[in-house]
Amino acid sequence: MEVGNHTSVTEFIILGLTENATACVILFIVFLGIYVVTLMGNVSIIMLIRSSPQLHTPMYLFLCHLAFVDIGESSTVTPVMLTGFLKTGTSISVAGCTAQLCSMVKFGTAECFLLAAMAYDRYVAICSPLLYSTHMSPRTYILLVGMSYLGGCVNAWTFTGCLLSLSFCGPNQVDHFFCDFSPLLKISCSDISIIEIIPSVSSGSIIVVTVFVISVSYICILITILKMHSAEGRHKAFSTCTSHLTAVTLYYGTITFIYVMPKSSYSTDQNKVVSVFYTVVIPMLNPFIYSLRNRDVKEALRKAIVRLHS
Numbered sequence: 209m210e211v212g213n214h215t216s217v218t219e220f221i222i223l224g225l226t227e228n229a230t231a232c233v234i235l236f237i238v239f240l241g242i243y244v245v246t247l248m249g250n251v252s253i254i255m256l257i258r259s260s261p262q263l264h265t266p267m268y269l270f271l272c273h274l275a276f277v278d279i280g281e282s283s284t285v286t287p288v289m290l291t292g293f294l295k296t297g298t299s300i301s302v303a304g305c306t307a308q309l310c311s312m313v314k315f316g317t318a319e320c321f322l323l324a325a326m327a328y329d330r331y332v333a334i335c336s337p338l339l340y341s342t343h344m345s346p347r348t349y350i351l352l353v354g355m356s357y358l359g360g361c362v363n364a365w366t367f368t369g370c371l372l373s374l375s376f377c378g379p380n381q382v383d384h385f386f387c388d389f390s391p392l393l394k395i396s397c398s399d400i401s402i403i404e405i406i407p408s409v410s411s412g413s414i415i416v417v418t419v420f421v422i423s424v425s426y427i428c429i430l431i432t433i434l435k436m437h438s439a440e441g442r443h444k445a446f447s448t449c450t451s452h453l454t455a456v457t458l459y460y461g462t463i464t465f466i467y468v469m470p471k472s473s474y475s476t477d478q479n480k481v482v483s484v485f486y487t488v489v490i491p492m493l494n495p496f497i498y499s500l501r502n503r504d505v506k507e508a509l510r511k512a513i514v515r516l517h518s
Contacts, residue, residue, distance in 0.1 A: 216377045217377065217378075218301065219301050220301075220381070220392075222292055222297070222298040222384065222385060222387070223381055223383050223385075224296075225293075225385050227296060233293070239488060242286075242488055243290070245492050246278065246492040247279060247283075249275075249495030250278050250279045250495055251275075253271065253275040253495050253498070253499065253505075254275050256505070256508055256512060257269065257508075259512065260508035260511070262508060263508050267330070268504070270322055270326045275495065277315050277318050278319070278491035280315040281316060281487060282491040282492070284315065284487075285312060285386045285488065288308065289385045297381070302376070305382075305392070308386060309387045310364045310365075310368045312388075313367045313368075313389075314360040314364035317363040318356045318359065320460075321356035321414075322353075322356045323459065323460075324421040325352040325356060326452055327456070330425065330429060330452060331425035333448070363410055366407060366410045367407050367410075370407055373403060374393075375396065376395060376397065379395050381395070382395065383476055384476075385484070386483075388466075391479075415463065426453070429449060432445075447501065450501065451498045452498075454497050455497050458490055459486060459490055462482050466482055466483060466486070
């Protein structure tokens with residue numbers, strides 16, 4: 209498959225994180241362990257929520273989709289990264305590279321929208337508890353989840369369309385551990401002055417909109433919590449938001465660095481480190497962030513264990 213009308217490159221060589229043989233062995237073991245934990249943690253969250261009727265609420269169903277998105281995000285990147293540790297320079301076809309970028313952006317964008325939907329869910333639950341069943345009806349939940357995946361697809365098509373308009377007629381070595389848009393721009397022989405801006409505008413717009421929803425939701429939540437007379441009520445309200453705020457801070461901090469900040473403001477090595485964090489590490493952390501301090505999840509897990517041993 210060719211990209212653009214003047215493409216002579218038929219495959220790319222992914223250079224990976226490092227060429228040091230000793231470091232490759234160590235990193236292979238580390239990231240293989242992280243990937244296994246990611247799969248086990250997120251699959252466990254999905255299975256636990258699906259098998260526990262008490263968790264069949266929008267809050268946990270959103271979490272179920274977040275776990276699915278994290279599996280997709282990690283599985284898009286990690287296998288290629290692990291292959292790169294086993295041999296110097298992993299080859300990937302142009303079509304495969306395009307598919308990887310499309311998949312990565314789709315899952316990453318869907319996560320942004322899901323985090324915003326979860327913030328809105330917490331806002332309704334804390335600020336309007338009596339109207340929760342009305343404002344977060346099954347229809348609303350399905351609409352928010354559908355919009356999250358649709359938004360992911362639209363942004364992925366934007367990135368893919370920009371990539372397909374580029375020509376690659378010279379070097380084919382991608383200085384990264386997966387087919388990210390920025391390093392692909394560097395080896396293109398096309399005029400990238402406009403193509404470089406479009407994905408940044410698209411991603412930046414999504415980040416601004418979703419951060420706005422999250423910020424407004426939590427400002428309203430904070431005002432409501434401060435008005436509560438019961439210390440126990442304030443503590444319970446804060447505890448239900450802590451996990452989500454932690455996940456939001458980690459995820460938005462890294463994707464803003466990669467997709468919104470000017471490329472000249474950071475080096476390729478910094479890009480790689482931050483990319484590892486949001487594509488590999490955060491999908492592993494999310495199941496722990498949302499379960500370790502969540503009483504409902506821990507209680508459902510205890511009941512599941514009892515059922516297995518009974």
